[in-house]
Amino acid sequence: MLPPHRTLLATLVFGFMTTAYADDTTNTLPTISIQAEQDQTDTYVATQATSALKSDAPLFKTAQSVSVINQEQLEQKQAQTLAEAIDGVAGVVSGQLGRRGWDDFIIRGQNSSDQVFIDGLRQGQSTFVATELSGMDQVQVIKGPASVNFGLVQPGGMVNMVTKRPQADSFYRGSLTYGSNQLKQGTFDLNYSPNDSEKGAFRINGRLADQNDPTDFVYFKNYYISPSYNFDLGDNTDLSIIASYQHREYMRQQGLPVLGTLLANPNGQINQSLYIGDPNFGKYTADVYRSGYNFKYAFKSGWDFNQNFAIQKTKMDGNAVFAQTKKFWVDETYTTINRSKNSRHQIADNLSYSIDNQLKKEFVLYDIKHNLTVGLDALQEKSDYTNNKYDIGALNIYAPIYGQETTLTENVQNINRLRYTGLYLRDRIQLNDQLVLNLAGRHDWAETQNKNLVKNTESNQSDNAFTGNASLLYTINDIAAPYVSYATSFLPVSGTDANDNAFKPEKGKQVEVGLKLQSPDQRIQGSIAWFDLRRQNVSVSDPINSGFKVQRGEQMTRGIETEVTAHLFDQLKLTAAYTYTPDAKTTQDTTAENIGIRIDNIPKQSYSLSTRYRFEPNSNLGWYVGAGLRGETKKSVDGLAVDIPSYTVFDTEAGYDTEHWGAQLSIRNMFDKDYYAGALNENLITLGNPRQINFTVKFNY
Template sequence: MADFKFKVLSFSILSLLSSAVFANTDTDTTTPTVLPILNVDAESDQHKYAATKASAVLRSDQPLFETAQSISVITEKQLQQKQAKTLSEAIEGVAGVTSGQYGRRGWDDFIIRGQVASSQTYIDGLRVQTSDNALRSEDISGLQSIEVVKGPTSTGFGFALPGGLVNLTTKRPQAETFYRGSLSYGSYALKDGTFDINYAPNHSAKGAFRVVGHVSDQNDATDYVYFKNYYIAPSYNFDLGDKDELSVIASYQHREFIRQQGIPYSDGAYKNYPHSLYFGATNLSNTVDSYRFGANYTHYFDHDWTFKSNFAVIKTEADNNPVLAGSNNTLPTIKRTVERQIKDDLNFTWDNNVSRHFDWGKTQYDLMIGLDMAHERSDYERRRRTLTAFNANNPVYTAIEAATATIAHQITDTQYMGLYLRNNFKIDDHWIIGLSGRHDWTQVKVDDLFNDSKLKNSDSAFTGSASLMYQMNDMFAPYLSYSTSFFPVSDTGEGGVLLDPEEGKQFEAGVKFQAFNQKLQGYLAYYDLTRKNVTESDSTLGYSVQIGEQKTKGFEAELAAALTPQWNVTATYSYIPTAETTESTTASDIGKRINHVPKNAASLSTQYFFSPDQLGWNIGAGITYQGARTAQRTTYYVPLSSYTLYDVKAGYEAKHWGANFSIKNMFDKEYLVGTTPNAQLVSWGEPRTFRLTLNFKY
């Protein structure tokens, strides 16, 4: 009943507000600040260490300091400081985020506020994929920044799990001509090279062209495991005059890898075996090819209205050949099967909105009305074959043929359309009220080619958010917010019936803060998040089940600051005392902690330049603490101890070149990073590694 009242109240308020706005459209003669195109927003903070905006996910130029929501932005300078190779490494240490919990398996894994969010990756504000049966590993060399949104995001982006999302903002053409590149060499035969070329013939971003490329090849601490990556992304800004802006970007990424399998926990017997042990096939690799084309268009109307259109199409082809461990393994024997997972996806996403700023004297009002839609066709086939058991005491590796017997083949069509309305009021330069509502229509069709059956499920849902913020001064702004979410699933339950959509809601209270002329940005927040109809696949039953309800409650603190022209610092802390299953069809699961979610996590990273112009020598260090966690599934239970990692780096920057040397996990700490989803295999964390990088810039 409370949710129904919230919907009625929200829609009533939104309807009255929008009616009042359009009634006053012709009489308003003020000249507001025009919101720029997405790619220009992404570049506006490019030289800052601490971002002041998150334009792609907010779809506006609204400052983070005036946003009643927890959003972490990892800028390009912070990415350089982290020396990260993957997205999981890049977001490691972000408040409320656990990343890489399944080990070095060749794709991006992360949990946000206690909820798995690995399939909720966006590029330039558009969803990359809806299915999660084969995840991705996005190349981060072509990124300007990474935006991590915490909490439900359905009001802005349609169906989504309530933990949050990760948005990748791509590098776009700039108003200067430059040529940049890097060469790296490191542990486990790491060889890495990048180039970044920008050509601006008119010394303007309009008419400018940019191309970013990346090649990487590295072995792993686990025998026979390797990761190869090739990426290229050209982009171009058209010059269409003052009222129109158009930016296009295309990219191609090829990955080839053998994933780290882990080793059976086997009641702690894993400790008796080397970290390098591999029980898979040395001749069967995994390959993924991803093609993307995106376009951003903006038109500035008379009367101060702005229209924006954001479009992308992504085609992904994957051929994966993992060797899987059977259940109930007792070392040294590991029961095995080999799978071939063939996946072919085609994803279209399109967002359109109109917006305007109104100046009513003491009240500033921003309105946005939008319509977005998406369609994904996912063709997924699984083939399986049983292998001979592996003897961990006497490893023998022979060539293994790819699996040929099909065990599942489905074509899933997922489509949605959402109509959204956003209202933002700033009253007397202190009070900020946000009211947003969205209605989505979704349809999921599953054509089961293996079982010769077809399923179809249509849903619609209203999601909303409301927030209140008070700007005490230019430094502190406390806020309250409430938001809801929904997520239609393509999983089938008992009898082959499509399951109900998942739902979520969150209450959040916090305070934003800034200082040093906005060069320090941060927040402190408390949240209470609930996820209903939690869906999990059950290999024993052979179908998916909705286990019930999960709840997470916690605190987050985060800051990023350029304290001086020479000294940069980021610090984060997460405390999640509650992360448990509160309702379940299995009574014994009630009260159990959610897998891989620590109660405490913290990080501190700093870099110091010996010269104010940041030329010459610089040094840096980082500390990451991960508290104790657990992983459990049915009869399996794995305790994961806490650990602390230390990183150091040193570098020298000249006008046209630079050199950096970094060491990660400096004291070679042995630790378990996590387990597989079924909690049967454990994965060792990355040992001590070094990396030497030479940079060139003209």
């Protein structure tokens, strides 16, 4: 028998679904109309994040920390990657593992690199491929547990990317960019709307890019194209379809030894362009195919139905050579690093299906307004993963010799399956003109299956969990709205303990207290939030059975985030953020020495500011200039003998726009400051991005 809370949730969901269809029964076929879901992307200051929140509620009246980076802000940042797009967002540490070709970021102290969604749907886990940014209108960052909306996610937060969809006006936009490190890039964006409406409109956009890296032999090549179409089926139905193809080729960069960079090496400083892998054994190629649709139907009874579906196929073939982590140096002369048995040939073939169904209705009950959402979502993913390991010789970092022979030492081939289904219910209750209560609950059923084709073994694990969310927001006036919220999350964990007991899901919980701020004309949006986040059931070393794990660990992060986005005086636009995280540590562990250790790569303070000023008032044409800064205080990594130094880098831009063309010069890290993004372990640190100068010519017809 189901526990009472699950039985009640299931009864309510299916009861509301039955009512919706019963109320709309007629003898004639319904009229259908189509429109893609769109967040507000036309203004510099976002007031909604519909795709990520699964709600049309204003951000000002949402009791949760959400950051939105829209198209103009992405242009300001000159962001080429997701890590660059969310760099400087409050609560986010991005690119901490350097320029290795993947999307690496931490939200509220928890690694969230796998928590990337597209249009509200998970794009698959561990795809080894950085998400293409050029096809996106917005990047939305939700901080804190998001399991109620999205199921199994890390408690720190997640990123949702909103794709470019057909618009109501016809246009052609293109750009050509040339920049540092031989960057060559071209983009195009074509939209055709025969009826001056989003219905019946078609759009196609794409990018071609090629860039080298300051590290020897490292490069990045990208090819991307995405068509989309909105059907015109009538007033009550919206249907939008979209497809995309991405090809990516790159060399994976690992970092540099600590001795010779952060710490003195008796043999001198290491050349910053040193590549510690092998150019003959280090290329990654990947192809990502994605297609899906968004369907909406408005019932006459007042219910709205929304179905979102996507299928994604990812193929990756990559080679990489890594330094050893345990015996890093061959000897105490500190000239040669050990790479034995640490060369890999990785092949991944992932296929995932994801779907989300929602029923929504607004109604009044006993003079109280309710905004009810009932949802059922599911994901199925299959991953065929090969990881062949090879032996390769050591590398003298002062006189590197590449092209060494490799010998196969181990073959690993696994087939992994993940299936989950989630049932959720959310009610946004307007208690009066000022007080909003939000209650949400969700139950998930998850199943994992792992097959080792080499050892001919198989393991299966099933988990289920109930997560919830409750918040209260009080609108003092149109300017200030304080709130308090509590949310939980869960994430399945594979593996067993020494007694062959399957691990329980990790759990997360968070208390958040905050204040939302805005100007009366909504051209200024700001927030400040204090949070206390706990990650529980963390796997740690078994103190009795060597080589096994037990789930007795806990991590805690606690801090304050504040940010503002503003369009001031018609000519000045700015974004600013500040994060203070005094506590980010292990609070429970079977090893007493680990308790109190700070979580890797989390600075106590981070900050950012970005501005753009246009000389022509009330116009997006003419000259403009911009400037900004980004920085972090020092941070640590377990075992690293020294802290990673703090840094501040400055960015600037200048440009000129006419009705049909424009030009822009942008400089990131203007003074070419050498800094370190983070560390992989006690022996390897990762490099920050050097100065990047880009000149872009834009066309708009």
